[in-house]
Amino acid sequence: MRKIDRKQFLKQSGWGIAGLSFIDWLEPVEAAEQVAEWQRVRSYKPPEIAQDEQFWQTIRKQFSQDDQLINLNNGAVSPQPKPVQNALIENYRQANRQPSYYYQMKLEEQRDALRASLAEEIGSNPEEVAINRNATEGLNTIIFGLPLERGDEVVVSNYDYPYMLNAWRQRQKRDGIKLNPVALQMLVEDEEAIVQKFANAITARTxxxxxxxxxxxxxxxxxxxxxxxxxxxxxxEVIVDAAHALGHFAHSFAAIGCDYYAASLHKWMCAPFGTGMLAVKNDKIAKLWPLLSSYDPKSDDIRKFEISRSRL
Known part of the structure; x- marks a missing residue:
């Protein structure tokens, strides 16, 4: 089991003055306080900052607080810092000022810039990354889009997310596929034993x-x-549900080597609610049916999986 402490957080987040682009979305007084605090610790090493309570109190101020509630569940959705909230609100206002132009022109430009950033985050090619609303949407795109036939088998586990198991059960009822569940006993430290359990569930029809x-x-x-x-x-073929993994530890879509990958950005990444991503290997895109209708459902363009323009 691995834990991330403050020291690891600072190393992974690339902390430093270069990370202050969010300052533009703060009120002047808050922005000045943030800049002053980051300047104060600029020469500190991660272990020193990890123990600096003044620094972390400044970070804490960037999150909206309800004094009547202690939030212990960031697994569903994580709170967004104030700069993210402010940017989201301003973009919403901009969309109302320029409705059609914003959605048909500006939003598409921003989408490709975001696609490139997400691809860099997971070590992928931008043309393998689609932007969607959450991991559930991404995984359902894969589950319902794969061209499986009656009698084909899929290996799942008892610890897969319930909505994903429900999606597979729906395909089982509708298309006659078979599910081979792996019964995992948690917590297991022996990785080879886990791999073997999955291997034992695979048959010639899987x-x-x-x-x-x-x-x-x-x-x-x-x-x-x-x-x-x-x-x-x-x-x-392999599907990886990275809904929680993406925000917890460094990993790479390419390094894992899986064929399909989906994650939520509004969990531990603190992105706006209703944001997620789907990654599909280039040579798998064409055969995967989109969840919603597309002009060319057999296209090899990753954008066929996105809800955009008039489909908003």
Whole structure:
């Protein structure tokens, strides 16, 4: 099991004055306070900042607080810092000032810039990344978009997210596929034992292996790369649910080697509510049906999976 403390957070977030682009979205007094505080600790090393309570109190001020509630659940949605809230509100106002122009022109430009940033975050090609509303939408796109036939088998586990299991059960009822569930016992430290459990569930009819990279109930991190390598050796495609993994530890879509990947940005990443991403290997895009209708559902353009323009 791995934990992230303040020291690790600072290292992974690339802290420093270069990270102050959010200042533009703060009130003048708050902005001045933030700049002064970051300047004060500029020469500090991560271990020093991790113990600096004054610094963390300044960070805390950037989140809206309800004094009547202690939030212990960031797994569903995480609070957005004030700069994110302010930017979201201003963009909403801009959309109302220039409705059609904003959605048909400006939003598309911003979408591709965001696509590039998300691709960099997960170590992927921008043309493999689609922007959507959450991991559930991304995973449902994959689950309902794969061209599976009656009798094809899919490996899942008892710790997969319920909505994902429900989606697979719907395909089971509708299309006659078979689910082979892996019964995981948590917490298990032996990665090879976990890989073997998945391997034991694969048969000659298995087409897909579904992996939850970080289990939401326990925080257990499954060896996604090792499971993927094993599954590929047996001729199976691999889906990785990274809803919680993305915000907790560094990993790469390319390094894992999976075929399909989805994550939520409004969880530990503190992005606006209703934001997520889907990643699909280039050579898999064309065969995957979009969840919503598309002008060319068999296109190899990742944008066919996005809800944009008039479909908003």
């Amino acid at each position: 087409k897909v292996v579904h992996i939850t990279h970080m289990i939401n109930w326990t925080g257990q991190i499954l060896p996604a790369k090792k499971i993927t390598e094993m599954a590929h050796e047996k001729g199976c």
